[in-house]
């Protein structure tokens with residue numbers, strides 16, 4: 704039987720001396736499975752990340768971990784999220800946290816390294832509730848293709864792609880407008896605004912992120928087609 708011996712370098716290796724079954728008494732062993740663990744960023748404080756299991760100790764092993772985010776039970780080897788700690792990726796310096804766990808029994812002390820990978824949980828985007836498009840945006844009568852009407856922008860709280868990559872579309876059917884990936888609403892190809900036909904357009908714009916599961920947000924853009932001679936700037940026509 705092969706034994707993985709804990710030699711303190713963070714990588715458990717097969718000790719050739721073990722091949723004949725003569726295991727050094729002072730060598731206790733660590734499960735290889737705890738070298739790397741994944742944890743979602745939304746777990747609560749107290750969440751059990753992993754447990755270091757050792758065998759072959761000649762005494763009572765004691766665990767110790769000095770880390771800002773995680774603590775270890777000195778007797779059981781349970782590694783948990785510290786009280787009051789949020790693993791929100793927005794507040795962490797990176798997506799991985801390295802832990803150095805000291806394990807000591809009556810004959811030996813080693814340092815075992817564990818990499819904790821923080822998994823980004825996809826959160827929904829949102830539009831501001833005071834976007835200027837909510838109150839009405841003016842566009843000139845007879846405005847043709849590519850005329851810029853207004854720009855809308857949703858915010859996504861996620862720090863990393865694809866969870867924070869947004870795309871936009873207009874969900875209201877049969878409007879003369881289109882929207883770009885940047886949220887710019889323009890008069891669509893082959894379309895023209897007609898004040899005498901339609902004065903007010905209420906169009907629903909949807910923002911989608913690229914995470915899994917995908918999240919969306921929506922807002923209503925009020926577009927007023929101004930009569931000829933009124934301002935065609937990005938302002939509501941009076």
Ligand SMILES: [Ca+2]
Nearest residue numbers: 823824825861
């Ligand atoms: Ca997130």
Ligand SMILES: [Ca+2]
Nearest residue numbers: 826861866912
């Ligand atoms: Ca997101």
